[in-house]
Amino acid sequence: MSDVLSKSFPNFDVKIQKQDGTTFTISYHDFVHHILLLRQVIKHPEMTQEGDILEKFIKQYCEKMARQQMKFKHQQLKLSWQIDWIWHVHRLHPLAYYDDCCKQLVDGEPVDQKVQTFPTNYNNEYDTTTSNSSTNSHVNFVPSIDLVQAVLRQRDFLNKFKKHIFYTCNLERMNRSLFVKLVQKYVLFMKLAQQNDIIVPTFNIDLIWHTHLRYPMHYRACSIAVCGFVLDHNDSIEASVLTDAFQKTADRWKKAYNSSIIEDVEKTTVIPSRDTSFTHTVFASIFNDSFVGIESGFESNGGDVGDSSGGNGDGSNGDGGGTSNCGGGGVSSCGGGGASSCGGEYNECGGGCGGD
Template sequence: MGSAPSSSMPNFEARIRTKDGKRFRISYHDLVDHILLLRQVIAQPELTQEGPTLDHFIDDYCNRMARQDMKSKQQQLKLPLETEWIWHVHRLHPLSYHNDCTKQLPSGKLVDKKIRQVLQNSKRKHDAKISFSSINKNFVFVPSIDLRKAVIRQRDFLEKFQNHYLYSFDLKKMDRSHFVHFVQNYVSFMKLAIKKEMIVPTFDIDLIWHTHMRYPSQYQTASIALCGFILDHDDAIESNTLTK
């Protein structure tokens, strides 16, 4: 269940069109990249276990954000898996992520995902001996959510994923119509959203939702077009997510 080169994967898109003519798309490679990340995280339990190792990974992520070392494609290609995972969890809180980036970073802009990293580099390793002594203390990045708790809450989602057929599915065999159906259900879910009211997705919908939130600017634009506002995601209630 490891990574596979993107060239060996089928790639097709599910296109979304709103009533006012706006168009968006989610690609199958986006979903594959997400699934491969989840598989790798499951294979490394320390990524969701509370303790100094997890704290170190969170500190690394925050320091990279403060130094603006995650903006370019080249910088994102060099991210270790552990940092990619922490970044992923932060993006699962789209309103907090937006505010943290726009209010704390010197650029005042979102840090967007620009590559499908897991597909391109499956053997990334974190340097446990990395030193932060050279960091300019004038630049800090402090997420408005408790990232440690947010990461640990993802255990429930990962457990559900392990019981889902896509956990062990040969991703090269996905049928286009099946993927499009996934996305269509997600879009229907988005259209039902009412501001400040909670709706509980099925696991399949939540998987696509997580995939979409990995691309913050795209997600925000599509969410506003489909819902009229940026639909936030509360993983604190993810244990209520339906399994089917």
């Protein structure tokens, strides 16, 4: 992993532990990388609009994938943020992405995320490492999804993100225990998934979900462990279907965890922290009826190492917006009033999921 983010942002890992001891890790640096990318895309609306610029970077992305120019760490370190954005959107469709890589790449293996570096060459409009397509017509990578339309559908998610505290907050001062709870609630959400059924997350859950999807192989393994299948994510379900599915998800959540899936935690996202270098490891069972607790350990250069958190797994301390379809399909936008109808400033839905 790159040290670029570690120089300015604290890092802590949340480790999701199975009963057999197997663990899956989601780090705060993964989350920061994702948030910084979203902020950058919002500053450049041409990357979410139909036109030559978007088409150009989609073409470059496909050429790089076909020529195996994104597979290794040193190659990913050189990616422009525009290519990273197109790659990100493709990875938001885990079943399609996996199949596209396995069926079309020379080695038959998915290209996985190897670094946590956010590209700094923001003004580089063209990626000069991509060869002229006229001399490489024999190389081909054609995603099974329409990447232009997939990018355009992300505008709804980005508009909701602009209303969220993570759009403007100081990521160097993140409340550690809140990040733990966000990941915990994301796992609780995944545990509700059933094949051939639609479940809809809140926006905070969706932010963690999108972060996790940036690591395709890790996501695939974790999803199989938690759900028993690969939970797909899509964003094409009609709003009317989405709204009804969210209410059903909220009801299922209430029955399973005796709490509301909607909680207002954004106001507690950022708190002062005296240390900027530490590791926070959290272990939580994913197969018990609830989380049995959290064991916290820290490594620090001194000062206040922060708080250690305990939890009973009711998922009451995280919220956001999104959707999931556990049988293919996905999610679109939703509007409307209160939490139960997927509306409101923070509790809007976005994203999607499904099972294979």
